[in-house]
Amino acid sequence: MIYQLPVLIVVQLLLGSFLMPIVGRIRNQLIPHISLFLMGLANVFSIILLFRVVREGNIHYHLGNWAPPWGIEIVADLLGAYMAVIITGISFLVLVFAWRDIQREINYALRGWFYTLVLLISGAMVGMVLTNDLFNLYVMVEIVSLCGPALVAIRNNRLAVEAGFKYLVMIALGSGPILFGIALIYMITGHLNMTFAGQEVLNVIHEYPRVALLAQAFFIVGFGVKAALFPLHVWLPDAYTSAPSPSSALLAGLAAKVYIVGLTRVLFNLYGIDVLATTPLFTILKVMAVAGIIMGSIMALNQKDIKRLVAYSSVAQIGYIFLGLSLATGFSVTGAILHILNHALIKSMMFLCCGVIIYQKKTSNVDELGGVGKEFPITMICFGIGAFAMVGIPMLNGFISKWYISLGALEYGGLAGLMYLLVIIISSLLNGLYYLPVLIKAFLGGDSQKETVFDKAPITLILPIVILAAGIIILGLLPFVPLQIAADAAQHLLGQ
Amino acid sequence: MVQGVETHSHLPGLVVLIPIIFTALVGIFQKRSFLLRNWLFISGAAITFAGMALMGYYVLQGRILVINYLVAMFPFTITFRVDTLSFLIGVVAAGVWLLASIYCLQYMKDDHAPNRYFPVHIFTLAGSLGVFLAGNLYTFFLFYEVMAFSGYLFVIHAETPEAFKAGSRYLMVTILSGILVFTGVIITYQLAGTLDLGSLGIIPEANVVSLIAFVAFIIGFGFKAGLFPLHTWLPAAHPVAPSPASALLSGILIKTGAYGIIRVTYNVYGIEMMRDTGWPTILLIFAAITTLYGSMAALVQDNLKRRLAYSSISQIGYILMGGALLTERGLAGDVFHIVSHATIKSTLFLTAGAIITKTGIKYVSQMAGVGRKMPYTMGAFTLAALAMIGIPPLNGFVSKWALALGALDAGQPGYAVVLLISSMLNALYYLPIVILAYFRKPEEGTVLYGDMLRYDEARASMLVPILILALSLVIFNILPVNLPLVLAEFSARALFQH
Numbered sequence: 001m002i003y004q005l006p007v008l009i010v011v012q013l014l015l016g017s018f019l020m021p022i023v024g025r026i027r028n029q030l031i032p033h034i035s036l037f038l039m040g041l042a043n044v045f046s047i048i049l050l051f052r053v054v055r056e057g058n059i060h061y062h063l064g065n066w067a068p069p070w071g072i073e074i075v076a077d078l079l080g081a082y083m084a085v086i087i088t089g090i091s092f093l094v095l096v097f098a099w100r101d102i103q104r105e106i107n108y109a110l111r112g113w114f115y116t117l118v119l120l121i122s123g124a125m126v127g128m129v130l131t132n133d134l135f136n137l138y139v140m141v142e143i144v145s146l147c148g149p150a151l152v153a154i155r156n157n158r159l160a161v162e163a164g165f166k167y168l169v170m171i172a173l174g175s176g177p178i179l180f181g182i183a184l185i186y187m188i189t190g191h192l193n194m195t196f197a198g199q200e201v202l203n204v205i206h207e208y209p210r211v212a213l214l215a216q217a218f219f220i221v222g223f224g225v226k227a228a229l230f231p232l233h234v235w236l237p238d239a240y241t242s243a244p245s246p247s248s249a250l251l252a253g254l255a256a257k258v259y260i261v262g263l264t265r266v267l268f269n270l271y272g273i274d275v276l277a278t279t280p281l282f283t284i285l286k287v288m289a290v291a292g293i294i295m296g297s298i299m300a301l302n303q304k305d306i307k308r309l310v311a312y313s314s315v316a317q318i319g320y321i322f323l324g325l326s327l328a329t330g331f332s333v334t335g336a337i338l339h340i341l342n343h344a345l346i347k348s349m350m351f352l353c354c355g356v357i358i359y360q361k362k363t364s365n366v367d368e369l370g371g372v373g374k375e376f377p378i379t380m381i382c383f384g385i386g387a388f389a390m391v392g393i394p395m396l397n398g399f400i401s402k403w404y405i406s407l408g409a410l411e412y413g414g415l416a417g418l419m420y421l422l423v424i425i426i427s428s429l430l431n432g433l434y435y436l437p438v439l440i441k442a443f444l445g446g447d448s449q450k451e452t453v454f455d456k457a458p459i460t461l462i463l464p465i466v467i468l469a470a471g472i473i474i475l476g477l478l479p480f481v482p483l484q485i486a487a488d489a490a491q492h493l494l495g496q
Numbered sequence: 497m498v499q500g501v502e503t504h505s506h507l508p509g510l511v512v513l514i515p516i517i518f519t520a521l522v523g524i525f526q527k528r529s530f531l532l533r534n535w536l537f538i539s540g541a542a543i544t545f546a547g548m549a550l551m552g553y554y555v556l557q558g559r560i561l562v563i564n565y566l567v568a569m570f571p572f573t574i575t576f577r578v579d580t581l582s583f584l585i586g587v588v589a590a591g592v593w594l595l596a597s598i599y600c601l602q603y604m605k606d607d608h609a610p611n612r613y614f615p616v617h618i619f620t621l622a623g624s625l626g627v628f629l630a631g632n633l634y635t636f637f638l639f640y641e642v643m644a645f646s647g648y649l650f651v652i653h654a655e656t657p658e659a660f661k662a663g664s665r666y667l668m669v670t671i672l673s674g675i676l677v678f679t680g681v682i683i684t685y686q687l688a689g690t691l692d693l694g695s696l697g698i699i700p701e702a703n704v705v706s707l708i709a710f711v712a713f714i715i716g717f718g719f720k721a722g723l724f725p726l727h728t729w730l731p732a733a734h735p736v737a738p739s740p741a742s743a744l745l746s747g748i749l750i751k752t753g754a755y756g757i758i759r760v761t762y763n764v765y766g767i768e769m770m771r772d773t774g775w776p777t778i779l780l781i782f783a784a785i786t787t788l789y790g791s792m793a794a795l796v797q798d799n800l801k802r803r804l805a806y807s808s809i810s811q812i813g814y815i816l817m818g819g820a821l822l823t824e825r826g827l828a829g830d831v832f833h834i835v836s837h838a839t840i841k842s843t844l845f846l847t848a849g850a851i852i853t854k855t856g857i858k859y860v861s862q863m864a865g866v867g868r869k870m871p872y873t874m875g876a877f878t879l880a881a882l883a884m885i886g887i888p889p890l891n892g893f894v895s896k897w898a899l900a901l902g903a904l905d906a907g908q909p910g911y912a913v914v915l916l917i918s919s920m921l922n923a924l925y926y927l928p929i930v931i932l933a934y935f936r937k938p939e940e941g942t943v944l945y946g947d948m949l950r951y952d953e954a955r956a957s958m959l960v961p962i963l964i965l966a967l968s969l970v971i972f973n974i975l976p977v978n979l980p981l982v983l984a985e986f987s988a989r990a991l992f993q994h
């Protein structure tokens with residue numbers, strides 16, 4: 001039974017998602033209960049899986065008992081298992097949050113579909129981080145990509161539909177290159193299993209250097225669009241801003257990160273670090289990452305809408321992750337993977353905080369948020385914790401990943417390394433400059449002009465935020481487990 | 497005293513934890529009852545001070561208290577290490593904090609936001625002590641940021657437009673200082689593989705990268721300490737903060753920068769590398785400029801607290817100079833002046849606060865007659881002013897003496913001249929205040945409230961802390977053994993050992 005776990009989590013979520021419309025026919029009120037139950041169960045399974053992987057090493061599962069290279073192989077390694085815990089955990093909290101929140105944000109008729117989509121996207125995300133099969137990965141990528149715009153457009157107003165459509169077009173443009181890339185790899189290696197294809201690529205790369213390079217380019221563009229790598233991020237601010245808050249939390253916190261995990265897996269498993277180092281890939285990624293860090297932060301400085309501000313900050317943070325990956329030193333890759341994990345927590349929490357603010361105040365304009373800190377201190381303190389984590393104050397998890405990426409920049413060496421360090425610290429400064437005014441406004445900016453909807457926000461809105469904030473502090477103070485996982489993954493990726 | 501036997505003790509950890517616990521207690525109970533809040537507030541500071549003083553028992557035996565928490569999280573280990581230097585500055589900080597806490601019960605009585613001020617006041621103590629007792633750079637940086645960000649709430653406390661303006665400048669400086677120190681810390685870790693502050697010099701070699709780290713440290717801490725030309729936040733922030741907070745900002749918080757520079761120079765880089773490379777010369781030059789600039793700028797200020805703030809800048813120049821001279825006596829003067837300036841400047845800011853509460857006077861030009869109205873307060877002010885100028889037997893004299901000897905040891909008599917000039921300038925801007933207060937008759941309509949001709953001293957709960965501080969300027973220096981000086985000399989010697 002334990003060895004079925006990796007696939008069980010995925011199947012259970014996907015099946016659950018298809019069941020929801022039927023449940024809705026029988027009794028609409030049951031949908032949230034059942035989906036919460038399924039997601040909680042998936043989270044428990046993921047935690048068991050993680051323990052199992054920590055104790056016994058990777059779990060290989062062959063779908064339908066067809067051994068690779070023919071059958072689909074699912075591999076639960078440390079990174080995959082940990083990501084599964086994060087994905088199901090955050091999705092669970094988002095569902096708890098959504099319980100009350102979507103009553104405000106989504107039409108009655110569409111609420112059932114929201115749960116369908118959340119279960120579907122979580123299942124596909126878990127599938128994406130666990131699969132070792134290229135085509136299976138593509139299927140999961142497609143599911144996530146289609147659920148994303150739907151989760152945005154489900155708000156069903158003009159802005160949301162427009163943003164959702166834009167998102168759909170952009171992200172669909174990204175799917176094509178990924179499929180091309182997979183096809184090219186299949187063409188030159190004859191394998192879809194990443195392990196086998198990876199071994200074969202090393203043999204054939206001298207025969208087909210251009211094809212291999214082209215496939216690489218396709219992967220970067222495809223996944224880059226989906227993960228909002230600058231300058232392919234244009235869909236992101238609109239999508240995250242106009243989506244319902246739980247959707248934003250899911251998309252920004254998890255979906256964008258999962259694509260990066262997918263891209264890392266594909267590139268490093270297929271080509272290996274030695275081949276990657278001979279191509280201009282890392283140079284391109286570095287330039288894009290640095291541009292993303294700086295531009296994302298600068299754009300965030302000018303935003304008046306709190307959700308938009310948090311969204312632009314995402315662009316910068318994704319730049320961080322790509323910078324860490326593309327520096328390709330032990331510390332920097334560790335830092336990048338840590339930041340994937342840490343930023344998932346931070347960003348989900350911040351979007352949920354925005355959700356509370358919007359729920360209570362019916363506005364997201366920063367200027368109208370004076371004094372909200374006095375009215376709902378818990379939410380704003382959590383927002384502050386997130387902001388300080390982004391700035392990189394020790395004891396919060398953002399500091400740990402910033403530390404390792406900076407260390408990676410120094411390890412990279414030379415003047416260039418120092419320049420990257422400079423970029424990182426400038427970005428910290430900018431993070432402070434756009435987050436702290438919001439906090440100052442919230443806590444010291446006089447009394448709010450807008451009326452508050454409820455005296456006390458419902459517990460289902462506050463609890464997920466508090467849990468995530470606690471996670472940020474705990475992982476900042478005791479970063480042992482994620483650090484081990486990230487270091488292990490980095491070692492594996494760099495083939496040391 | 498014998499040097500350095502390391503002893504494990506949870507005392508330093510407790511001393512940092514206690515103010516945090518009391519912050520929570522004050523936060524919880526302040527809405528129930530004022531009396532309970534006041535008791536908790538004072539006992540938090542008092543217990544912390546007692547804990548700090550208890551450490552003296554061990555430190556005077558020549559032991560060094562060390563404790564590591566979260567060792568498995570290396571390099572994110574929380575380490576406290578109390579040697580003589582940490583103890584001396586820590587105990588003075590806790591003592592000044594306790595007195596300022598007693599003072600602010602009365603001062604903040606009719607305040608508009610006491611529920612914010614009281615928890616922040618005691619929380620910042622945890623941050624400052626964490627900085628002074630830190631045993632590695634990670635712990636140092638952690639508490640440095642905690643202290644710096646909670647200091648923001650001191651600055652904006654009045655919630656006036658000027659306060660917010662000063663606050664945003666302070667915040668900008670805090671973030672800049674934080675990221676620069678972060679840069680220094682991370683480069684140190686990359687070069688040394690450790691962040692431990694227990695040894696004398698962990699950077700293996702002097703090269704461009706370690707120079708960059710040094711400069712980042714100096715600028716980062718220079719922002720905090722108010723080194724020219726990074727000082728601009730300081731004269732803006734001090735006047736707008738409530739007086740007990742100004743006393744702490746000027747007396748303790750900016751010293752974290754000076755303390756950081758000492759630790760970086762002597763513990764991270766080590767005296768030998770500093771002598772070989774001569775990097776501290778940059779600091780020395782800027783420190784001398786800071787001294788003269790601060791004094792000259794103070795001359796033309798009419799706002800009393802602003803004048804005190806500029807005077808702080810000039811004194812920080814002395815302190816940084818002492819460390820950058822790279823001589824043992826210079827460093828002893830540096831450490832001793834950190835202590836004496838902490839007490840002198842707190843006295844001055846607290847007296848300024850007492851004058852403001854009693855009369856509403858904020859400007860030097862209005863101060864005629866204050867000496868007759870508030871003789872004890874003004875007496876304390878006078879004593880502190882004389883200490884600042886450097887009249888024996890006050891502690892300001894002792895530190896200047898030590899600093900001047902340090903400059904001569906270093907073969908740099910020019911810096912002793914700088915000290916002399918600055919002392920003269922100190923006299924020029926402090927003595928007129930004293931003369932005005934005692935010997936001029938008050939003019940009509942200069943004060944906001946209160947009768948200038950009638951004796952009307954501040955309440956005992958404000959006056960007693962001021963008098964205790966004023967007494968401390970004298971008492972240690974007329975005792976047969978000048979304990980702070982001995983400790984300062986001893987901590988300097990410890991940093992020069994090979």
